[in-house]
Amino acid sequence: MKIPKKINTYCKYCRKKTEHLVSEVKKHDRGTLKKGSIKRALARGVAPKKGNRGKYGSKPAISKFKRTGAKSSKKHAFKLKCKDCNKTQIKTYKRAKKVQIQ
């Protein structure tokens, strides 16, 4: 996916359309497990220091599921800096394998 360096978009601080500078942001990492999988890990007793650690689980470990790690693309986040007020806002686009800022 190619994204231009400068785009005209709405600034919520100026309350109008202005020119923005685009740069990529590294997304904040909130651990390897998502909310749903943490809940499941707790239920199965796999989560650290809880229960029987999956000894009597009826399902295999999450890492042995068929579709684990199936997605090959990532969601990208961008920092948009307003030229008028110099404030930034973060916007996420749809999934893409590669992103180029031109």
Ligand SMILES: [Zn+2]
């Ligand atoms: Zn602005």
